[in-house]
Amino acid sequence: MKIEGVDFFYLSMPEVTTAADGSQDALVVRVSAGGLIGWGECEASPLVSIAAFVTPMSHGACRSVSASVLGRDLNAPEDIHAIAADVAYYSMDLLQAAHTWSGIEMALWDLLGKARGEPAWKLLGYSRAWPKLPYASVLFGATPAETFERARDIREQGFQAAKFGWAPFGESPESDALQLDAAREGLGADGILLVDAGQVFVEDVEAASARLKAMERNRVTFFEEPFGGQSLSAYHALSQRAAAAGVGIAGGEAAHNRQMAEHLIDFGGVRYIQIDCGRIGGLGPAKAVADHAAAKGVTYVNHTFTSNLALSASLQPFAGLRDHRICEYPTGLQPLARELTLTRIMPDAEGLIHVPDAPGLGIEIDPAAIARYRVDVEIRVAGKSLFKSAM
Amino acid sequence: MKIEGVDFFYLSMPEVTTAADGSQDALVVRVSAGGLIGWGECEASPLVSIAAFVTPMSHGACRSVSASVLGRDLNAPEDIHAIAADVAYYSMDLLQAAHTWSGIEMALWDLLGKARGEPAWKLLGYSRAWPKLPYASVLFGATPAETFERARDIREQGFQAAKFGWAPFGESPESDALQLDAAREGLGADGILLVDAGQVFVEDVEAASARLKAMERNRVTFFEEPFGGQSLSAYHALSQRAAAAGVGIAGGEAAHNRQMAEHLIDFGGVRYIQIDCGRIGGLGPAKAVADHAAAKGVTYVNHTFTSNLALSASLQPFAGLRDHRICEYPTGLQPLARELTLTRIMPDAEGLIHVPDAPGLGIEIDPAAIARYRVDVEIRVAGKSLFKSAM
Known part of the structure; x- marks a missing residue:
């Protein structure tokens, strides 16, 4: 598979307060490759993380995150590690890059897991998952x-x-x-x-x-x-x-x-x-x-x-x-x-939770929730639109 | 004085290559307070750093850089340190904040030095400057x-x-x-x-x-x-x-x-x-x-x-x-x-350079150069313009 598309969805509650509550907004990432979709989430400022994906290059070591991601092969965990190394190197002077990349990387494991029919924790090398x-x-x-x-x-x-x-x-x-x-x-x-x-x-x-x-x-x-x-x-x-x-x-x-x-x-x-x-x-x-x-x-x-x-x-x-x-x-x-998620991870009768035993991250996203909380963003540089919220 | 305005100028060469040459673009910062102007420069991705200044708040520990800067007192070095501490704390989850703040902080020393008629190195506590x-x-x-x-x-x-x-x-x-x-x-x-x-x-x-x-x-x-x-x-x-x-x-x-x-x-x-x-x-x-x-x-x-x-x-x-x-x-x-600068720091006859013995950073900016290399940026979120390049 090749990474064909990376879309960002900036979600927000109608009002955001100064409470230390990180769930008041969200930056959800959708990656498409080989006819499959993977989902991830940056725990980061949505607008700034989007800007780090689309920004024009400043020089060879300050490139956008997109430059290391779009069009890349995605067939094995090693591909994800290789892209990660490129983001770290070619975006070394772009401080926000790590936050932007985090949600994309998550979505790549989700997507690869779906392609292989295996949970992400198996792709990471574990043979079983323990309750927490x-x-x-x-x-x-x-x-x-x-x-x-x-x-x-x-x-x-x-x-x-x-x-x-x-x-x-x-x-x-x-x-x-x-x-x-x-x-x-x-x-x-x-x-x-x-x-x-x-x-x-x-x-x-x-x-x-x-x-x-x-x-x-x-x-x-x-x-x-x-x-x-x-x-x-x-x-x-x-x-x-x-x-x-x-x-x-x-x-x-x-x-x-x-x-x-x-x-x-x-x-x-x-x-x-x-x-x-x-x-x-x-x-x-x-x-x-x-x-x-x-x-x-x-x-x-x-x-x-x-x-x-x-x-x-x-x-x-x-x-x-x-x-x-x-x-x-x-x-x-x-x-x-x-x-945001139709799948919920809930404590069992003994009060323990279980990582999903399902392909990828095992979480189904509700598109209606995305539509409900979506914030439109447009970024224009030198007369060109670099980002406009996806539909 | 109070910090009245912070303007960002994204400058770029017409063509930016993958050479490791950080001078192909620039993010210049102009701060105004008490009828004076201070200048600074972020060594950072211009677009992403601007976004970190204007972004909507995600939560109490992920606020924009502007939230800690605009309207603040600027009368002594301690004021700069106090703003720095607030940026670090209230923007702790905004990774790009340090890069954005760097250019602003520079401009604050420039401005404070101009207000006091002293070079920044004196405000930092040195009694004299040595050649380098x-x-x-x-x-x-x-x-x-x-x-x-x-x-x-x-x-x-x-x-x-x-x-x-x-x-x-x-x-x-x-x-x-x-x-x-x-x-x-x-x-x-x-x-x-x-x-x-x-x-x-x-x-x-x-x-x-x-x-x-x-x-x-x-x-x-x-x-x-x-x-x-x-x-x-x-x-x-x-x-x-x-x-x-x-x-x-x-x-x-x-x-x-x-x-x-x-x-x-x-x-x-x-x-x-x-x-x-x-x-x-x-x-x-x-x-x-x-x-x-x-x-x-x-x-x-x-x-x-x-x-x-x-x-x-x-x-x-x-x-x-x-x-x-x-x-x-x-x-x-x-x-x-x-x-960008009308002032040039050049080696003397012995091949040594001297930090300017002039108020602030001691560097005069050429507005014509800013006009010549300026890249227009507009950032819109939820139908509102959060940033539009200043004139």
Whole structure:
């Protein structure tokens, strides 16, 4: 097969707020080759990622993503890796390229899986997929009482694990401690409690450390993204103190290539490496990070805060790793992210979720949802239309 | 003052080729505040960087760059640092943001310097600026004979140092050795010879090491970007072997934040850290990297392959470091990059160049050149025009 077409669909809720809720818009990618269709999703700014696909070349090492993708062969996993290498090299000075490519790469695995009648995780080299224990991923409540309610609701829905994140966490050690106490109380003594700081401590190791005592008391399993994604020295310093409190440091969602994630493991000392396939360059580099993590005794976890298409993609790279058991499972998605997929990945009677055992990513897209939430985009350069939303 | 306006000018040569020549297009930034104008330049894809300035918000941590810039106070260096922190935080999921912000940040120092009647390097904390020894930065010739001619021409122009880069370097250890011999012969025994591999070895340490013997024989001072900008482990492995051959490893131009550059020093073992102010987020983080480099005994070098506006900006962060003496000085610029500035930074009788001792970046822009090379851009989202080239 040859890659014949790559179409982008920018979807958005009618109103987008400043909440840290990544499901308010979406960039869905449709790739066509050999009479088949593959779907992917960039976890990225839709407009900017589209621009990186169509932009005129600046020079040989700053070419558009499309220049490395359109017309290429797609017959085996090696073809996807070869295109990935070309995007990395020929778009090395185009910063946004990794985000644009991520959704395309996902769609290529979906398409190749459909052509071969095999799930993507088999193409990645796994012989079977293990169930995962989903943690409900939600934002902290505005007050400890609200957080308590959310935690109790999550437990009543049957989840055994929950992650609370972002503001107001970070306001003060005292108010954060009350939030953590409330989350633990609502979740019950045996629930798995996880915390996402949303980079609020930037690179202030002391400020982050001041939260460890309340985390130890509330048996927090991991403390995610205390710092900016690149602050390896801060990660390293905190990881040692956190280990003494029985808390693992987690991070990696900002990684836009394999190496960034590996550095968090090798130099940052994280115990949980969280990969967003919609940013790191898709399933290929994510699988390489999973291999690296397993070799280093670090637990791989997906980062997913958008649709079930992105969720399926994010499960593939560690589907075959039995001991890497917890997975992020967003529960408060906006309607566009819920409605995008006709297939839903739901917890079974034991509260576990299963990566689809179906060709490719195993997710059917609802074209009506795309039509409902679509945002029209047109980009014109030097009098020529470089992009106009596809029908 | 308040930041009233930020305008982008996408300039391009009529034809852009796949040569690794970053001066074929440009993204020039004009900032207005308090009746003054500041100029900057992003070393980045113009279209994609513009899109990152105007894009609709995806969520609270994926906002446009404009959201953190327009209307902000600009009265002191601290104001620039505060805006930088906001861009990093509120645009953390917008990958291209660092490239867009870099040109704006440059323009803010230019503007603040004009308001205070002081050069940017003084605002950065230096009390004086030292002359720099420019190395002519050119591409390798297609053949060793062509490289020899280029080296001889450079020497005849009065340069004491030259850097050769990119293809065909990397083809084979044997052909690369011939290229290096030719460069040394053309440059003369006492010239400073530098090599830029343009990431051609990706992360293959053995392939890069196979070039060290010919580098040692030709007394190559530094071996730049053997690998992708993120391949810290490969950098680390090569830096030890290179040291034994008397060659310093150089890198850093891809750094789009301070930490990436510091990691190349701390974990990658580079001896020369090369910063492009048009990518790293401007002068502020570049100055921080210069401080870090000086503290670690690593030499700071600018990375510049575009106009004299970018050159002046790139000299400011290490203007006051006497011992960090060599600087990149592009000599084969396309007409648009030459004509953009009425001010030219030229070597003096001793072959040294001087950062302008004038307010801000000290570079006068030629509006006629902007008009001559301007490319019109329009970006429309949901029926509204988000960007239309300014007059």
